[in-house]
Amino acid sequence: MNIKKYLKVYSYFNYSSFSIELEYKINLLIDFLTSLLGLVGSIFLLSIFFSNTYKIGGWNFNQALIIQGIYTILNGVTNTWFNPNLKEIVKYIREGTLDYVLLKPIDSQFWISFKRISPTGIIEILLGFFVLSYCFYINNISLTIFSFSFLVITLICSISILYSLWFLISATTIWFVKTWNATEVLRSFLYMGRFPMDSFSFSLRIFFSTIIPITFITTIPSEVILGFSPAWKIILEVMVATIFLIFSRRFWKYALRFYTSASS
Amino acid sequence: MKNKSIYKFSTLFKTQYANMLEYRAEIALWAISGVIPFFMLNIWTNNGLNESINISNVMLSRYFLSAFFVRQFSVVWVVFTFEEDALLGRVSPYLIQPLHPFFRYFAQHIAEQITRFPFALLIAIFFFISNTQSLWIPSFFTLLISLVSTFFSFLIQFLMQSIIASFCFWTEKASSLEKLLFIPTLFLSGLLAPVSSFPNVVKSWIYLTPFPYLIDLPASILSGNQANIFNGILIQLLWIILFFSIFRQVWKSGTKKFTAMGL
Numbered sequence: 162m163n164i165k166k167y168l169k170v171y172s173y174f175n176y177s178s179f180s181i182e183l184e185y186k187i188n189l190l191i192d193f194l195t196s197l198l199g200l201v202g203s204i205f206l207l208s209i210f211f212s213n214t215y216k217i218g219g220w221n222f223n224q225a226l227i228i229q230g231i232y233t234i235l236n237g238v239t240n241t242w243f244n245p246n247l248k249e250i251v252k253y254i255r256e257g258t259l260d261y262v263l264l265k266p267i268d269s270q271f272w273i274s275f276k277r278i279s280p281t282g283i284i285e286i287l288l289g290f291f292v293l294s295y296c297f298y299i300n301n302i303s304l305t306i307f308s309f310s311f312l313v314i315t316l317i318c319s320i321s322i323l324y325s326l327w328f329l330i331s332a333t334t335i336w337f338v339k340t341w342n343a344t345e346v347l348r349s350f351l352y353m354g355r356f357p358m359d360s361f362s363f364s365l366r367i368f369f370s371t372i373i374p375i376t377f378i379t380t381i382p383s384e385v386i387l388g389f390s391p392a393w394k395i396i397l398e399v400m401v402a403t404i405f406l407i408f409s410r411r412f413w414k415y416a417l418r419f420y421t422s423a424s425s
Numbered sequence: 426m427k428n429k430s431i432y433k434f435s436t437l438f439k440t441q442y443a444n445m446l447e448y449r450a451e452i453a454l455w456a457i458s459g460v461i462p463f464f465m466l467n468i469w470t471n472n473g474l475n476e477s478i479n480i481s482n483v484m485l486s487r488y489f490l491s492a493f494f495v496r497q498f499s500v501v502w503v504v505f506t507f508e509e510d511a512l513l514g515r516v517s518p519y520l521i522q523p524l525h526p527f528f529r530y531f532a533q534h535i536a537e538q539i540t541r542f543p544f545a546l547l548i549a550i551f552f553f554i555s556n557t558q559s560l561w562i563p564s565f566f567t568l569l570i571s572l573v574s575t576f577f578s579f580l581i582q583f584l585m586q587s588i589i590a591s592f593c594f595w596t597e598k599a600s601s602l603e604k605l606l607f608i609p610t611l612f613l614s615g616l617l618a619p620v621s622s623f624p625n626v627v628k629s630w631i632y633l634t635p636f637p638y639l640i641d642l643p644a645s646i647l648s649g650n651q652a653n654i655f656n657g658i659l660i661q662l663l664w665i666i667l668f669f670s671i672f673r674q675v676w677k678s679g680t681k682k683f684t685a686m687g688l
Binding site: 185187188191192194195198199202203205206208209210212213214217218337341342343345346348349352353356360361362365 | 450451452454455457458459460461464467468471472473474475476477478596598601602604605608609611612617618622623624627
């Protein structure tokens with residue numbers, strides 16, 4: 162494993178995909194506008210909820226806005242790094258071009274997970290941080306180095322879980338060939354990460370913390386910011402993230418054994 | 426002449442239906458991805474948010490179930506298919522066929538809806554099992570009117586997307602415009618919250634846009650919630666006429682601009 166080589170290859174990846182994306186400049190502008198409107202829309206929905214009540218699942222509006230910020234950042238990460246790549250996996254497998262990837266003297270999971278990068282999500286990440294810093298202001302939160310490092314740890318864990326979920330679904334393409342709609346199912350479930358998990362009924366909360374661990378993705382980092390997350394939750398999140406990462410790696414190795422190429 | 430085009434369309438439809446049946450699993454998954462209204466219902470009733478808008482739990486669950494159904498049968502993806510066809514150069518042969526190319530996409534959508542129907546019904550049955558008190562049987566008249574209204578909602582969205590799809594003649598990539606249009610469709614159509622719960626500021630202008638007629642109107646009719654049926658359907662018709670004439674204009678100037686690709 163040569164880290165220098167991988168970093169160099171990664172910078173080439175970024176260079177080539179930026180040149181591809183910048184070919185459609187107007188599209189990029191429209192995407193930025195879409196991200197902004199999407200955030201305005203979800204805050205609008207949140208304000209409808211809170212116009213009828215003071216608290217949802219124990220969270221008030223100012224606190225729920227933190228989840229909104231975290232969700233926006235993570236959605237930006239998904240749109241920048243995960244989405245463009247994992248959409249390609251389906252193509253590699255259907256057209257049989259995964260052969261060329263496997264033949265390259267580089268790790269195949271690295272190649273298919275980081276080949277493309279799309280600048281569309283970057284504005285979302287910025288918007289998310291903007292919302293988050295506004296939340297710090299309205300909730301009177303002052304971050305200590307201690308809580309800040311916990312926030313960074315939980316965010317890294319959330320991103321790892323998110324990556325593993327996307328990667329696992331996309332890797333099933335090896336058996337089912339067309340899984341575009343499976344990613345739509347995942348997307349619609351992840352959508353619920355915009356709301357505090359305590360606002361759902363008990364059975365849905367169980368579903369969202371075990372089968373599709375949305376609780377770990379957005380709610381726990383927000384609880385860390387507010388300072389009411391007990392230590393065991395953070396430890397649990399680190400464990401879940403590690404398990405997911407290891408599992409996605411194993412799963413990919415296992416799935417490759419069933420890859421039979423296409424045509425020729 | 427007229428019989429001939431009906432014959433052409435029905436043949437097109439049959440082939441598309443056979444095509445769709447091949448992708449049953451895909452369509453089942455797609456039906457599952459439409460469950461967001463049920464999650465929203467869970468938030469509404471679990472926190473007692475509906476008390477102040479005067480809709481009982483039962484009526485609200487019927488509303489969201491209807492919203493789920495309306496959404497299932499008004500999903501449109503013509504812009505994505507057309508964009509792919511345009512980029513790969515498949516549009517040229519379609520243009521010389523003796524039927525407007527959009528009939529092909531139209532047939533595709535109708536065929537997909539029929540394939541989707543049993544899956545949507547299955548999800549509804551699960552919903553009723555877990556939520557028995559909200560079970561209701563709408564009268565034949567209600568069913569008919571809401572069916573018409575859902576179909577009109579589908580037509581409005583189909584035409585809107587067809588207009589955007591026609592922009593492919595100029596920009597080649599039109600799907601990002603569609604994603605932009607999807608945001609107001611998502612938040613203002615009543616899929617996530619009934620329009621009656623919106624703040625008055627929004628309610629004052631929202632009925633001037635096509636969005637509340639996409640989900641809220643047909644879902645309210647079907648679930649028996651308050652709705653202005655006659656006016657609503659009339660306005661749906663007006664939007665259809667408006668978008669149809671815009672689509673014809675854009676298509677006409679687009680095909681003049683068209684340069685063949687691929688091959």
